[in-house]
Amino acid sequence: MDWTASLQGLVGGVLIGLSAVWLMGSLGRIAGISGIVGGLITQRPKGDSAWRLAFLAGLVSGPLVVMAVGGGLGNVANVPGAVIGEPAGGVPLMLLAGLLVGLGTGLGSGCTSGHGVCGLARLAPRSMAATAMFLVAAIVTVYVVRHLLGGGV
Amino acid sequence: MSSATATTAAGYVAGLLFGLGLAVSGMTDPARVLGFLDIAGAWDPTLMFVLGGAVITTFIGYRLVYMRGRPLFGNSFQLPSKQELDVKLLGGAALFGIGWGLSGYCPGPAIASLGGPSLPLLALLVAMVGGWFIAKRC
Numbered sequence: 001m002d003w004t005a006s007l008q009g010l011v012g013g014v015l016i017g018l019s020a021v022w023l024m025g026s027l028g029r030i031a032g033i034s035g036i037v038g039g040l041i042t043q044r045p046k047g048d049s050a051w052r053l054a055f056l057a058g059l060v061s062g063p064l065v066v067m068a069v070g071g072g073l074g075n076v077a078n079v080p081g082a083v084i085g086e087p088a089g090g091v092p093l094m095l096l097a098g099l100l101v102g103l104g105t106g107l108g109s110g111c112t113s114g115h116g117v118c119g120l121a122r123l124a125p126r127s128m129a130a131t132a133m134f135l136v137a138a139i140v141t142v143y144v145v146r147h148l149l150g151g152g153v
Numbered sequence: 154m155s156s157a158t159a160t161t162a163a164g165y166v167a168g169l170l171f172g173l174g175l176a177v178s179g180m181t182d183p184a185r186v187l188g189f190l191d192i193a194g195a196w197d198p199t200l201m202f203v204l205g206g207a208v209i210t211t212f213i214g215y216r217l218v219y220m221r222g223r224p225l226f227g228n229s230f231q232l233p234s235k236q237e238l239d240v241k242l243l244g245g246a247a248l249f250g251i252g253w254g255l256s257g258y259c260p261g262p263a264i265a266s267l268g269g270p271s272l273p274l275l276a277l278l279v280a281m282v283g284g285w286f287i288a289k290r291c
Contacts, residue, residue: 002199005179009202012178016203017210019170024215026163028224028231031171033261038285050157051164058165059261062172063181064268075179077188077197084269085182088257091276098263098277100252102284105260107291108245109233112259113171115246116204121211122232129238130246137250142190145255 008075020118027051032114033059034105104134159226175265178203183257190254245288 020031029036029051039045040052066073067083074083087094105111108130110119115134119127179185179199188197223229253259258266258277266274 013206058168104249106288
């Protein structure tokens with residue numbers, strides 16, 4: 001097992017947790033990316049958009065800071081030091097996947113951050129059910145694509 | 154500092170911490186995510202450590218923060234109150250899981266990866282926003 005990768009995962013996870021705790025402690029909000037950014041784009045709520053836009057800017061600048069600092073702090077598989085990995089497929093596959101991700105997180109009121117991190121930490125039944133559902137659906141999808149169809153993903 | 158400045162700065166700090174966490178943990182690499190989801194292949198446990206670290210930190214931190222009674226720059230904690238499981242929640246989560254399994258991108262890492270843009274990533278982001286608009290009409 002690659003212990004360095006796992007340790008970086010743990011450190012990154014704690015940072016994500018600190019982000020969620022800070023957002024709740026400062027603004028009283030759940031750190032759910034699909035809710036924050038989706039709400040910003042589809043609703044542009046008056047008086048409730050500036051912090052969302054700032055969050056979005058921070059989210060994009062995080063990896064840029066890690067790249068600028070250097071020192072191999074990225075954790076891309078099999079590419080030591082790289083911070084952002086390559087997409088696992090071409091444009092058609094990503095269009096389909098993106099549509100499903102947007103539609104699914106919109107209908108299901110959350111994604112890996114809102115349900116998976118914040119919801120599980122709140123022991124919210126809806127988030128536990130949603131997290132179990134999207135994990136199983138994703139595992140089955142990868143199994144079908146990689147092992148049954150033998151596709152390139 | 155005016156309250157508008159404070160809330161905007163607080164939002165930026167939260168986003169930055171989140172983006173740093175995704176980058177350091179390797180979640181901005183779809184191969185790591187797909188490696189975790191591929192339980193029948195060369196399984197990559199990284200995502201388990203990310204989720205574990207994040208949930209435990211949040212579990213403890215939320216309880217400390219709730220003790221103060223209200224957020225620093227707001228009147229109340231805005232928490233979802235809905236309890237019941239419905240088709241929309243579970244169906245949505247299933248659709249999201251399929252998209253996540255096809256691409257290795259959930260919304261956070263996809264957006265955070267904009268610092269290393271590519272055509273497939275941009276296609277995914279445009280389609281994701283389209284999906285959000287469709288979901289809003291459902």
